Amino acid sequence: MSSIYIHIPFCHSKCYYCGFHSVASCKDQSKMVDAICKELILRSDFLNGKTIETIYFGGGTPSILKIEEIEKILNQIKSIHTIVDNPEISLEANPEDLNKDFLIGIKNIGINRLSIGIQSLNDDILKFINRRHTAKEAIEAVCLAKEIGFDNISIDLIYGIPNQDNSIWEENLRKIESLPISHLSSYCLSIDDNTVFSKKEERGEFSQMPEDESEMQYRMLVEWTKKNGFEHYEISNFCRDGLISRHNTAYWQDKPYLGIGPAAHSYNIETRQWNCSNNPKYIKAIEGGHIANEIEERDLDVQFNEYLMTSLRTKWGINLKEMEERFPKAWLEHLSKKIIKFKLHLNTSDNKVSIKEESLFISDEIIAEFFI
């Protein structure tokens, strides 16, 4: 089983917090689609013929694309790879792009999961982070998608935004209560390099929310999801009816994936690779028949650390039996010492170890200590 990720590096405008690779100009859009199709051919062997279980259009803003462009890419994938019977095919979409025609169009070509970036349901906050939609438009987009027949809808919300105090956050949560969603991703605002917020922070015009307050918002979120029938299956991800993001779960479960498009990451157990994050350079390389990327061979210690890091983010945790087969004894001894040290924060049963829900918020601290 394996996955394909397609990165669409365009946005209508840049949000102030976002450090993901995208440019706010779509002039090379059709060239980019061609390049993506060509990269799919150039790297057709990357997954060694494994069947594809999930496809994910991420970005950037994939909903910027024309239906035909998305279809072209999907067809290209199908012509190269075998796809399972019930694939998960997701597309990240911004609310302002989700009109009726577009939704019907993507549904017809096989997109069966939508991830809609709502971020906040407060208009002042939306302005503050430079989003192009209002709260109302966001809600309407979700409802329309449901109406048109999407049964697997996820939304993104950001907490820990300065100015978005606990009462606004609570109101956000209340407002999504009635939304027809099956999945929620909610990340704490991080100040990433090369963003407007990071520049403002350097100039002293912006300061982050105090930890205690953002922790409170996380706890409110966890509380709320419990009350509303969500399962907390990864630090920042929640789902209903077992509708986990199969694609993202593959990342956390050490499954191989092929990432296509500028800045996309790929993984095939032996190596991790990432494409150059410059659109013209990427296109030029692909047109010349090669891939501009960096490759990292994975030494055993890297494998060990990454296994811990990805697995411990999820409710499934790590499997000590599996680890014994892969890694030196001494590392496992180190690990068991640390497990004892952090036992208050861990669930341990059989050979499985996972971080307790109430301790997920400090998972970085725990994982870093587990590292070899």
Next chain:
Amino acid sequence: MKNIRNFCIIAHIDHGKSTLADRLLEETKTVSDREAQAQVLDDMDIERERGITIKSHAIQMDYLKDGEKYILNLIDTPGHVDFSYEVSRSIAACEGALLIVDATQGIQAQTISNLYLAIDNDLEIIPILNKMDMPNAMPEEVKDQIEDLLGCDRDDIIEASGKTGLGVNQILDTIVEKVEAPKGELNDNLQALIFDSTYNSFRGVITYVRMYNGKIKKGDTVKFVSTDSEYKVDEVGVLRLQPEERKEICAGDVGYLILGIKKSTEVKVGDTVTSVESPCEKAIEGFEEVKPMVYAGIYPIDSEDYEDLRASMEKLQLNDASLTFEPESSLALGFGFRCGFLGMLHMEIVQERLDREFNMNVITTVPNVMYMAYTRKGEVFEMHNPSDMPEPTVLDKIEEPYIKAQIISQADYIGQIMSLCLEKRGTLTNQEYISPTRVELSFEMPLGEIVFDFYDKLKSITKGYASFDYYQIGFRPSKLVKLDILLNGESVDALSTLIHNDNAVYWGRRMCEKLKDLIPRQQFDIAIQGAIGAKIISRETVKAVRKDVTAKCYGGDITRKRKLLEKQKKGKKRMKQVGNVEVPQKAFLAVLKLD
């Protein structure tokens, strides 16, 4: 032998010893252009990074004068007080010394103390006025000072510059003319003084010797006078930029011996090497035992590394004869060593060398001076560690070491210096103008007040103009109390300090505040308390970590996230688990930076 000259370069810190040595090496073509770099003798990374000399460094040069070939053995020495033991041992291996004085700064405290060391050892002193190229050089004024100090002829002072090379030939000629050739008899029984040593993982211990009598070659059987242990000589040689093997080394030479010794404790700097067949009659007078100024515990971060740490310290001690240590244990930190240092810089360097050269990750505890404790039963003992302090019911009194401090400065700063010294519980004993604008002040004060940051403060209030030297003058009774620090209710012995009663409450408060800044948030709240006896005098809390799920794990970029966490983990490397609290290395030194 009559063509050998052994000399060292001594001075106050930064007066340009190592730079002038560069010029001498260049002039004598001892160092090729390819090898040349500024302060080439400072070959340890720490020396290069910090721009100071830490170890004495011997090197042999050839020099031709009036058609005669001479061998000049130069030893560059450190100027910082903490490394004065290096200077005294180098002096013992020489017949002459270049006394360097910075023409922009004049005579400073270590100029005087190092000079006296050299005079005590009957060295021929060659005064050098260095940095003459600098626009703010004050040659006439400084020459006056040197004349007064040495009672030498004004014309004997050589004007020089390590920058331009001024005076270099004159210096070399003067060494040949004035410094005596070493005495000693080639045909006498072997007698050589070990003045330094180092550990090489392939060759074992390498000893550096000054040959007094006789000669030594590969294959000889020799012994150490103090231990009577016998060794076969694997290799002998001289110290060029790299060691160079020779067939033999003879009376008068400075060189090295490799004796196949793997156990570092077998070698003692100051010991005499002689031959087994015909031993010399008596040992050469060794070196005075070092008297540590400060003591601190050194503990492995990972308790399992204790034995490795011992082996590393023994090897380090070979190359740092001023380091002393003995095993101790701490409730908080487990097994470690109580170490004696010549000062704070020395302590810092030891810790850094353990890390760099031996890959030992250690914690250094709060340093303290040595106290004398008197019990009611009339017992007296040395306290190297605050936790040795007897219970109040048993304790009669405590004495702390006092020093005599000599401070030389521009007269303008007298006021500031006086108030600093009073604040440090000092009393002025003498005040003397050594020139109309320069004054020498003498104080008596507790050693405990000056070892930590006194010199830094002195330099900052006098804009770098004051210099300072001191010697111990015995113990005096003092009202000292033990300040304990409790983390989550558990007293951490490694954080205890003895302080003067009058300052106790203030220090207790500042210490807790400082620790609060230094101990990172952990998974639970940490209470930090200061206590004297059973009485809590201050309290702070480090709140538990709240969140650290910062970077998203999104779009499959696992590498970046891993690197972030690896960085987070690295930050923990220097932390020691004390009970259930992780205490970073720097917290133990917090007391030193309390204002």
